[in-house]
Amino acid sequence: MEVVGRPLHIPFNRPFFSGNEFEFIQEAIKSWQLSGDGAFTKKCHAFLERELGAKKALLTTSCTHALEMAALLLDIKPGDEVIVPSFTFVSTVNAFVLRGARPVFIDIRPDTLNLDETQLKRLITPHTRAVLVVHYAGVACEMDPILQIASEHGLAVIEDNAHGLFGKYKDRNLGTFGCLATQSFHETKNFTCGEGGALLINDPQYIERAEIIREKGTDRSRFFRGQVDKYTWVDVGSSYLPSDILAAFLYAQLESRDCIQSRRRRIWERYDSGLKQWAEESGVKRPSVPAHCEHPYHMYYLLMPSLEKRQALISYLNSRDINSVFHYQPLHLSTMGQRFGGKAGDCPVTETVSDRLVRLPFYNDLTEEEQSAVIMAITGII
Numbered sequence: 001m002e003v004v005g006r007p008l009h010i011p012f013n014r015p016f017f018s019g020n021e022f023e024f025i026q027e028a029i030k031s032w033q034l035s036g037d038g039a040f041t042k043k044c045h046a047f048l049e050r051e052l053g054a055k056k057a058l059l060t061t062s063c064t065h066a067l068e069m070a071a072l073l074l075d076i077k078p079g080d081e082v083i084v085p086s087f088t089f090v091s092t093v094n095a096f097v098l099r100g101a102r103p104v105f106i107d108i109r110p111d112t113l114n115l116d117e118t119q120l121k122r123l124i125t126p127h128t129r130a131v132l133v134v135h136y137a138g139v140a141c142e143m144d145p146i147l148q149i150a151s152e153h154g155l156a157v158i159e160d161n162a163h164g165l166f167g168k169y170k171d172r173n174l175g176t177f178g179c180l181a182t183q184s185f186h187e188t189k190n191f192t193c194g195e196g197g198a199l200l201i202n203d204p205q206y207i208e209r210a211e212i213i214r215e216k217g218t219d220r221s222r223f224f225r226g227q228v229d230k231y232t233w234v235d236v237g238s239s240y241l242p243s244d245i246l247a248a249f250l251y252a253q254l255e256s257r258d259c260i261q262s263r264r265r266r267i268w269e270r271y272d273s274g275l276k277q278w279a280e281e282s283g284v285k286r287p288s289v290p291a292h293c294e295h296p297y298h299m300y301y302l303l304m305p306s307l308e309k310r311q312a313l314i315s316y317l318n319s320r321d322i323n324s325v326f327h328y329q330p331l332h333l334s335t336m337g338q339r340f341g342g343k344a345g346d347c348p349v350t351e352t353v354s355d356r357l358v359r360l361p362f363y364n365d366l367t368e369e370e371q372s373a374v375i376m377a378i379t380g381i382i
């Protein structure tokens, strides 16, 4: 089918302003507090704790940094092993490798593209300390069996919930299952401040130390609360807290939760219905969302029949000025992954999915006209 009229440029992602970003930034500036943990940071913390039911939320400069905090909080040491999907962003694993951990890569399920919980037990050794779960596209991992196996073996579960803010598993919010969980507010996420993240703490034993690690290893948070009369160096740490200017931007987005999520839902559902027949006829798989999972409409992807067909689709869409992108390359086959012994065939589902997955343009103000152009271009190709 031909797309008529002047071709539109349709990027893969476009930042979205929900309305109050500039006003809140001005407020932060006028309050003379530009550093971290100002009024807007506190508002974001309260919002996340209230809406998710997490015991404590701490904004961080990125999800990567929240993951680094998690590795520090668990006291990960050289020789420890962490089980992690090969199909994830490098930060999920790098944060733990930085502390000397050895990654043990687990394959994913072919339906949700989440770690395959049936393979978990056989990868556990006496050195295993943690299981890192990633809710791909915000669709929940099978948390019941994962938590059961982890508790039988005394392992920590950390949720990398970069994609999954406001997603649910059996009616409970993602980010509240692991002892620790991490969020991303990078520009490509549903809610953003450009670069940012959060650590969610569900096991209260980690709260006090998390505040210290985030504040350069000092008890400055206790000092600001008036609990000590001076602050000092008490532990290892770094500077993981964002400026209140970023928090002001983020808070404007978070308070627009309903508007943002309903826009994204409309876009996701329109892709899914508009591409259903074509996908069925072309051997293309659409995202699979189990009935007990509510996802936050983070991304829309297609699994093409082959690498060649995936590349052809990306090139064709590019030629129409529509940017679609592939996603994670298998970590066990990366340069670093191979140093840890990864080799072809270790995670066969990951290997084929990485070759075949394509993500379609998806942003909060993608217009109907733009989305129609994408759908018509795709359904017209094969």
Ligand SMILES: Cc1ncc(COP(=O)(O)O)c(C=O)c1O
Pocket: 062, 063, 064, 065, 088, 089, 091, 092, 134, 160, 162, 163, 183, 184, 185, 186, 196, 197
């Ligand atoms: C699963 C996952 N974890 C972590 C990250 C890193 O997030 P950030 O850019 O906020 O550090 C990403 C990035 O997109 C991701 O996809």
